[in-house]
Amino acid sequence: MLDQFLLGLSVVLQPTVLIYAFFGVFLGQLIGVLPGVGAITAISLLLPVTFYLDATTSMILLAGIYYGSQYGGSIASILMNLPGTPSSVVTCLEGYPLAQSNRAGLALFVAAFSSFVGGMVGVAILVLAAIPMTIIALKFGAPEYAMLVILGLLAASMIGTGSQIRSFAMVVLGIALGLVGADATTGYYRFVALPELADGISLVSLAMGLFGVSEIIRNASKRRPANAPHLSISMRDVIPTREQARSLGMPILRGSSIGSFFGALPGTGAAIASFMAYAMERRFSRSPEKFGKGHLPGLAAPESANNAASQTGFIPTLTLGVPGDAVMALIVGALILNGIIPGPRLMVDQPDLFWGVIASFFVGNIILLLINIPLIKLWVLLLRIPYQKLYPIIVVMICVGVYSHRTSVTDVVLTLAFGILGYLMKNYRFEPAPVLLGFVLGPLLEDNFRRTMLLYGGDFSVFVTRPISAVLVAGSVFLIGFAIFSSVSNRNKSNRATT
Amino acid sequence: MAEFDDQTDQSTVNRLVRGGVLLIAGLVMLFFAWGYPTGTINQMGPGFIPQTVGVLISVLAVAIIVIDLRNPEQEDVGQMHWRGLIFISAAIAIFAILVDVAGLVPSMFLAVAVSICADDDARPIPTLIYASIATLFGWLLFLVALGLPIPAFWR
Incomplete structure (x- = not known):
């Protein structure tokens, strides 16, 4: 294991790769700081760029944006009470009160340090789990893959925020969009309304439309309160006292464990992990009344949780090739577009890519810790840029990026269509993220399901007679049962409340 | 009632x-x-x-x-931002129509200028200045630095 990790390090420490790793985490942190631009938007924006890079560097770049944004997200939360990413919503609860009582520097340091420890724990678990997971994954046949994808899609729609049935409908809609184009097995054209659609809908168009254009439409004409902070941080109030530091050990450890666990599960991710860690910390605390008023453990636990989760999220993505959430789906999509099929063969066939990416997380977290506090003045400056000055440039970057990908005007028009769709969906309480997950996983599901039926002569019992597949089926049944149970009990509760 | x-x-x-x-x-x-x-x-x-x-x-x-x-008591539909919807859509549509005909520079300029109009406070002169600067940087980034195979102007 150590040998492989060292192999990975040797890949990352090549100067060109290191530059991309730095660029990725830097950009991620910047994106996380800017409210209104999320990691998923940034990754969709950079998708076309990755076609000019090799697979390893594009993975390192895109992954860096993702976990880098987890660091950056806490900065806007602490200083302005504006969560830059969904997972830093709880960071506002403790971080902003700290900033208001002139302890912003301390809050930023604790957030950065907890993020670092959480990230490192996540990387360690990823390294430990990679080989065993791959050994299990190599036993996976078509039925296991089909069931795993179904479990992942169900989990993504059941556990997330908002209505479960709506999320599930969006997953299915994503699968439908993934069907457009030539059928992979027979070459039969499906839903090809225009000749340009023969190759299918481009992931770039879908992601940039749903997450880039729709967000710009939503935010362009919205006023944002210009309360950019004027703060002077001296190094003296940044470092916690010995007593404070001691009170943070257990919360960071608990947060990292919760984060690592929820990150590796399909469907849950950094946002849920941070909420769970905060709730858990409050329950464990001997002084729960301090929460919400700038309590350091309440800041440290969720910060370490979301960063641990953003690292362990790569376990299913890298070993099974099955992404757990929309960001991972984009990263898998980028790999596929680069001609690499993620899955258990990845570690065997391309160890330098596999371990290089993992080692880049290790290096990236160190870079993030080092640049976080010294660059705080720059981040504060960035928070003063009004969104009105930013979005026209993003519009042009989306247009040029989509167009240059396949030199296709159709792709630009599709991006616009998905942008309007994504905007309307959000307004009508439909989440766009499951669409992307369904789009990426749909072809995988269809392929493996059809192959299973072919191999086992149309016999459905194969899904429950093979042990791993049976476990996955049980998981899916449990999720559906849980969803029905919780919606029924919710209705009972609301009925009781109204009568 | x-x-x-x-x-x-x-x-x-x-x-x-x-x-x-x-x-x-x-x-x-x-x-x-x-x-x-x-x-x-x-x-x-x-x-x-x-x-x-x-x-x-x-x-x-x-x-x-x-x-x-x-469930009649569900939250209402989010507020529609018509101005944003119309101008951002128009900006992308203009880019899509023009890029093959007029080249990258004019279509970038118009896409920036039109999308700025989505902001309620947009004023003509700053818009033109901003669009010119953004186009210059776009030209430097996409055509000079990255060397994308897109013609800069109409032929």
Whole structure:
């Protein structure tokens, strides 16, 4: 294991790769700081760029944006009470009160340090789990893959925020969009309304439309309160006292464990992990009344949780090739577009890519810790840029990026269509993220399901007679049962409340 | 009370729209997928999954309509930003129409200028200055630095 990790390090420490790793985490942190631009938007924006890079560097770049944004997200939360990413919503609860009582520097340091420890724990678990997971994954046949994808899609729609049935409908809609184009097995054209659609809908168009254009439409004409902070941080109030530091050990450890666990599960991710860690910390605390008023453990636990989760999220993505959430789906999509099929063969066939990416997380977290506090003045400056000055440039970057990908005007028009769709969906309480997950996983599901039926002569019992597949089926049944149970009990509760 | 009834009628239609559009999408899908060869269960044709997905979407859409109609007290539809919607859409559409005909520089300039108009406070002179600077940087980034194979101007 150590040998492989060292192999990975040797890949990352090549100067060109290191530059991309730095660029990725830097950009991620910047994106996380800017409210209104999320990691998923940034990754969709950079998708076309990755076609000019090799697979390893594009993975390192895109992954860096993702976990880098987890660091950056806490900065806007602490200083302005504006969560830059969904997972830093709880960071506002403790971080902003700290900033208001002139302890912003301390809050930023604790957030950065907890993020670092959480990230490192996540990387360690990823390294430990990679080989065993791959050994299990190599036993996976078509039925296991089909069931795993179904479990992942169900989990993504059941556990997330908002209505479960709506999320599930969006997953299915994503699968439908993934069907457009030539059928992979027979070459039969499906839903090809225009000749340009023969190759299918481009992931770039879908992601940039749903997450880039729709967000710009939503935010362009919205006023944002210009309360950019004027703060002077001296190094003296940044470092916690010995007593404070001691009170943070257990919360960071608990947060990292919760984060690592929820990150590796399909469907849950950094946002849920941070909420769970905060709730858990409050329950464990001997002084729960301090929460919400700038309590350091309440800041440290969720910060370490979301960063641990953003690292362990790569376990299913890298070993099974099955992404757990929309960001991972984009990263898998980028790999596929680069001609690499993620899955258990990845570690065997391309160890330098596999371990290089993992080692880049290790290096990236160190870079993030080092640049976080010294660059705080720059981040504060960035928070003063009004969104009105930013979005026209993003519009042009989306247009040029989509167009240059396949030199296709159709792709630009599709991006616009998905942008309007994504905007309307959000307004009508439909989440766009499951669409992307369904789009990426749909072809995988269809392929493996059809192959299973072919191999086992149309016999459905194969899904429950093979042990791993049976476990996955049980998981899916449990999720559906849980969803029905919780919606029924919710209705009972609301009925009781109204009568 | 009369006022309330009127509002309820309108919001019923509103609530129908959400699942309704999805139902139409499912039915349109089924309409096209119906002609695709289905094959047999152990030798599935390309039509099997599309038909299944079409049925699933339609069923889910009906379920969403029923749920939306039964729960009248759900939060309202998010506020529409017409100005943003119109100008951002126009900016991208202009880019799509012009880029093949007029080249990258004019289409970038117009895309920036039109998208700035989505902001309520946009004023003509700053818009033109901003669009010119953004186009200059775009030209430097995309054509000089990255060397994208897109013509800068019309030929």
